[in-house]
Amino acid sequence: MTFLTASKVKHYFGGLCAVSDFNLDLRSGELMGVIGPNGAGKTTIFNLITGVYQASEGSIQFKGTELVGKTPHQITALRVGRTFQNIRLFRDLSVLDNVRIAHYAQADYSPLEALLQIGRYRREEQRIIENSQRLLAIFHLEALAGETAKNLPYGLQRRLEIARALAIGPELLLLDEPAAGMNPNEIDLLMEFILWIRKEFNLTILLIEHQMKLVMGICERIKVLDFGETIADGTPEQIQNHPKVLEAYLGEGPVG
């Protein structure tokens, strides 16, 4: 069965066409990268997949379910997790609560059970805490569970954001510029880390990135966008030598 498909997706902001005729066929377990200059529509595509924007035209299907028309929390509950280009943690809440909040759809109890502390409430709350602690331990954040998220150093905030995205129990993970603000050393570690979580959590990953080292290093397939249009699609080797890609990144014609 197809995992994530997008066909002929178009999106307009007013008169501006941010994404035109976007097609995608992501296979289960794959790690795909989306690259392109600033303003190419990469983050817009993430926002279309996760329901933040509704596609003007076209269809996006996740495991056979149509995503266009669904709200973000409905799509997330289908186990699509994501991170953000500019970290969007719940800054004033604790590290633990950041991860616990992402268990909302999995916590199986009604408002009445919560208000009166009856039925499944206690058991589910205990389960959420245990699962959150397990995740924090994997990311070596367990000692910081009580810390306010905004007090963490930048690198740990990035890690916490991935832990939070994994807390929704995703099958598909969308990473929006995970290497932003990292030095080459940290990028090496991040590459290993992404490969490790893919294996450990059985993920299919779609990632946006500007760091060519990371994209070329771990992605199995790469899609290149420019001004909302897909200009190339292929393996890292194919992309590196693709004339249109060189043109988009380096400009037209020979220098001089």
Next chain:
Amino acid sequence: MKSALLESREWLATQRWLLPILILVGFGLAFAIPEYGWFNKYVQLVMMYVGINIILAVSLNLVNGYMGEFSLAHAGFMAVGAYTSALLTMKVLPVLDYPALFPIAILAGGLMAALFGLIVAVPSFKTRGDYLALITLAFLMIVKSLIENIDYIGGPRGIPGIRKLTTLPWVFFWVVVTIWIIRNFVYSKYGRGVLSVREDEIASDLMSVNTRRVKFLAFAVSSFFAGIAGGLFAHLLQFISPRVFDIIKTTDILIMVYLGGIASIGGSILGATVYTVLLELLRPSTVAALLFWLPDVVFEPLNEHFIQHLGVWRMVIMPLALVLVMIFWPRGMMGLREFRWFIPKRDLEAHHPVAEHEGKHDVPHGQ
């Protein structure tokens, strides 16, 4: 000395078994005080006002503190609860023969207010901040003019002659219920959802939180208890009119919430208590008695122009207090902090995991 104080506070925080005992003692006192006349009627009345204001402040804190919106509608929900329960005890329920029906009237007032709360929640789906504040203000005005124009419920004259059914034990009972239920809400996935909406609504939605649902619930629970407080208020004052539930009433509750501190149940309890007692102290006779030592040259003009008109000056002093608190003391007495007795044990333990998980570092490394 200081460390001894801190230590005893730490010790007290861990003695959670004291809480049910204190509640029982409180109930005992609530029955004993009126029975044996331990305090005069006036002090008893103030105690009941403190209780009603605690219910109002804790419930408003759910929307204004935990959810981070600025609702001005609380007095409107209070009015709905007050009128509903007063009409029930006067015209429908035979409370004279069956006093046990009183809580049912109060409950009905709360439910009716919750229904109105759901109506106000709808615009909150699309609107935030200043605009939502304006909508809640409009709601308050609509409720007031509706009541003024329905002759059956007394119009602008209000309803006199409501039976005095609110007693200290009933107030105490509803205070405990309010705190318990709102505390349960706050420490559930819905409460955390409300917090995440305050922090970042889009991220919250993308972390699977059904933001509309949590907003609905927050408004419903908050207005439900405002309605409960309204019902208790009506059966204490024995007279209600639309003027009782105007913007001044809302301002009073807002000051209690921000004075006590946002997103804190303990803060709202403190804020409501301190503010209610202060307000009582601001009565002309009390202030005059407190300032009698001033020389006559100062006292006489002060008395004539200020102290005797404190009822009016209140309208200046109290909003000014709200402005000053919000500018200079935005966290209030215990903003974003909480009495540890209110926090579920599992939450406390999970937030301080160092002692809990020592020697558990053999977790898989991220590579």
